Amino acid sequence: MTELRNIAHELSQQLYHYRADYLEIHMEESTSSYISYRGQNLDTAGRGSDLGGNVRALVNGGWGFVSFNSLDDIRKRIDLAIHQASLAGSTQSQFASAPSVTYAQTDELSQSSVERPLEDKKRILDEYKDLIWQTKGIKTSFIRFSDGYRRRFYVNSRGSVIEQSRSDINFNATAIASGDGELQQSNISVGSRGNYNAITGLHSQIKDMTEHAVKLLSAPKVKGGEYTVILDPILAGVFVHEAFGHLSEADHIYENPQMREVMVLGKKFGPKILNIIDNPTMPDLRGSYKYDDEGVAATKNYLIREGKLTGRLHSRETAAKMNEPLSGNARAISYRYAPIVRMSNTYIEPGVSTLEEMLDGVKEGIYVKNWYGGTTSMEMFTFSSGEAYMIRDGKIAEALRPVVLSGNVFDTLHNIDMIGNDLDMNQGGGCGKSGQSPLPVSNGSPHIRIQKCLVGGA
Numbered sequence: 001m002t003e004l005r006n007i008a009h010e011l012s013q014q015l016y017h018y019r020a021d022y023l024e025i026h027m028e029e030s031t032s033s034y035i036s037y038r039g040q041n042l043d044t045a046g047r048g049s050d051l052g053g054n055v056r057a058l059v060n061g062g063w064g065f066v067s068f069n070s071l072d073d074i075r076k077r078i079d080l081a082i083h084q085a086s087l088a089g090s091t092q093s094q095f096a097s098a099p100s101v102t103y104a105q106t107d108e109l110s111q112s113s114v115e116r117p118l119e120d121k122k123r124i125l126d127e128y129k130d131l132i133w134q135t136k137g138i139k140t141s142f143i144r145f146s147d148g149y150r151r152r153f154y155v156n157s158r159g160s161v162i163e164q165s166r167s168d169i170n171f172n173a174t175a176i177a178s179g180d181g182e183l184q185q186s187n188i189s190v191g192s193r194g195n196y197n198a199i200t201g202l203h204s205q206i207k208d209m210t211e212h213a214v215k216l217l218s219a220p221k222v223k224g225g226e227y228t229v230i231l232d233p234i235l236a237g238v239f240v241h242e243a244f245g246h247l248s249e250a251d252h253i254y255e256n257p258q259m260r261e262v263m264v265l266g267k268k269f270g271p272k273i274l275n276i277i278d279n280p281t282m283p284d285l286r287g288s289y290k291y292d293d294e295g296v297a298a299t300k301n302y303l304i305r306e307g308k309l310t311g312r313l314h315s316r317e318t319a320a321k322m323n324e325p326l327s328g329n330a331r332a333i334s335y336r337y338a339p340i341v342r343m344s345n346t347y348i349e350p351g352v353s354t355l356e357e358m359l360d361g362v363k364e365g366i367y368v369k370n371w372y373g374g375t376t377s378m379e380m381f382t383f384s385s386g387e388a389y390m391i392r393d394g395k396i397a398e399a400l401r402p403v404v405l406s407g408n409v410f411d412t413l414h415n416i417d418m419i420g421n422d423l424d425m426n427q428g429g430g431c432g433k434s435g436q437s438p439l440p441v442s443n444g445s446p447h448i449r450i451q452k453c454l455v456g457g458a
Contacts, residue, residue: 004029007071008153008161015157020057020082021093023157025074026293027053028335031114032148035122037129039140045118052335053153057081062089065338094320098296100159105290113147113169113196121145124199128206132175135207137214139178145171145199150334160295167194168286168440172428173206174372177213184216184401186386187372189428191440193284198427212387221401221457222388228365229405229453230358233424235371235385236445240276241346241431242374243381243409245443248278248303248311249329249341249433250318262379262410267309270413273351276304278313280328280344286427286440287344294330294339301327303346304413315341333436340434348445351419358418358449365391366403366455382406404456412450420446 004027015023029051036043054067055077064084066077125143132141147169154162172189186209192198231239246252253259280289280298289298294316301311314322315330318341330339359367370386388400423446430438 003071004151004153005163007074008155008163011074012155012159012161015078015155016159018078018082018157020059020085020157022058022095023078023082024056024294025053025078025155026152026332026335027071028150028152030148030150030334032146033114033118033121034146035118035125036145037125037141037143040129040133042122045122047118050334054335054338055081056338057085058093058095059085060089061091061093062086063338064088067336094317096316096320096326097158098294098316098326101291101295101297102161103291104163105165113167113194114149116196128173128202131203131206132173132210135175135210135214137177137179137217138210139176139183141176142174143172154291154293154295156295158295162291162295164290166289169194169196169198170428170430170438171199173209175210175213177217179217182217184213185372186210186213186216187370191286191427191429193286193288195284215399216401219399219401222366222403222455224456225454226452227455228362228391229450229455230355230362230365230367230391231445231448231450232367232369233422233445233447234426235368235383236448237347237424237426237443238371238374239381239383240348240445241343241441241443242376242383244276244303244413245278245343245346246376246433247379247409248313249343250312250314250322250324251341253312254318254321259378263309263312265309265311268307269304269309269410270307270416272307273419274304274307274413274416275302275349276346277302277349278327278329278343278346282345282425282442285345285425285442287346287442289344292328292330292339293332296326296328296330298328298344299326301329313341313343315339331439333439337436340436342433342439343431343441345425345442345444347423347425347443348419348448350421350423350446353418353420353447353449355420355422355447358420358447359391359394359396362391362394366400367391367396368403368405372402379409380407381409381412401457405453406456407454412453415451415453416448417451418449420448422446
């Protein structure tokens with residue numbers, strides 16, 4: 001660690017001598033562990049450590065990128081990145097400026113999980129695995145756990161030197177039940193920013209998950225059609241991340257003329273009660289950070305405010321090309337990749353309604369919870385719920401087989417007529433984009449009610 005810190009400060013005094021419009025260097029060291037089960041058998045278990053970095057250069061609008069695993073001859077890597085960029089460049093560079101900053105942060109708590117013996121983690125997962133298999137009707141199961149601790153050093157040719165550390169813990173479990181030639185599944189997914197307690201004490205949740213998978217075998221299928229639908233915070237959070245958040249990433253918009261015509265700032269996208277935010281400054285969430293991977297300070301960004309499109313997520317390059325404010329959303333999953341525009345903690349801001357008020361007056365509707373699949377294509381989406389229940393005369397009634405929600409995201413946003421007061425942030429899973437996966441993020445929402453939502457059987 002001391003060596004990386006010394007190299008970072010030494011390079012910060014030298015980068016401005018190079019002939020490039022912009023230069024940045026990332027260096028990092030990390031440790032991680034992982035355990036997975038397939039059925040009743042241990043599939044993988046291990047520990048790992050890594051050390052490396054990259055150089056990124058901008059010359060006449062062209063980029064050069066060189067990664068490395070040895071700290072020797074970093075200056076040769078700088079020369080190579082500049083040479084690559086000069087070959088690719090043919091126009092004026094567009095790159096937004098940001099204040100230079102020197103910042104150091106150490107998060108000792110975040111080391112607590114990865115430093116624990118692998119045997120301790122396996123013992124907890126064994127308890128969960130055995131609990132799943134105590135339930136009659138289970139065909140197979142999957143359990144996956146991973147944690148890691150990473151310290152990163154960032155230097156750029158504008159004078160910034162940033163040291164940040166972070167950890168990540170992710171756990172998910174799936175139970176698959178079988179009967180009469182059919183399969184049904186249920187799952188849970190949790191994560192944290194270094195709090196090991198997040199994956200302990202889940203026994204009742206594991207038991208409920210497993211029993212629900214078996215119950216789904218005898219649950220009725222929904223009759224397809226348009227319904228009033230109430231989404232729980234987990235599914236609503238996934239919806240806002242997948243269906244709208246990715247559309248707010250400026251690289252998608254800048255590169256797509258059709259989306260530039262649709263995603264016009266100031267355009268009405270929903271009711272006045274709708275506010276959608278991406279906020280990396282929220283404390284202790286998986287998508288939180290102080291500075292992004294281009295040295296830009298994290299900022300709370302309203303994407304939709306009172307129903308109108310008010311912002312989007314940017315790197316320094318996309319902000320310059322679109323002449324819009326920086327948002328601090330350039331991120332990379334490791335030193336092997338260049339930063340690209342990514343979400344952080346994306347959520348629907350809470351409203352004033354209670355779940356009981358949302359249910360009231362719904363003669364026949366659907367209440368959906370959790371999720372385990374989905375796809376998006378431009379503004380069209382399809383999501384599979386983890387749980388579904390009929391709503392009859394304002395009450396949650398019988399359980400259904402998992403349902404599929406589909407439609408146009410812009411129409412769906414307009415059809416939101418109530419937003420709950422019970423914001424909850426989901427930290428399970430991760431985000432994938434352009435081969436970089438899984439990136440730690442969080443998403444969330446209160447309960448939301450949507451009119452005229454197309455529902456089909458899974």
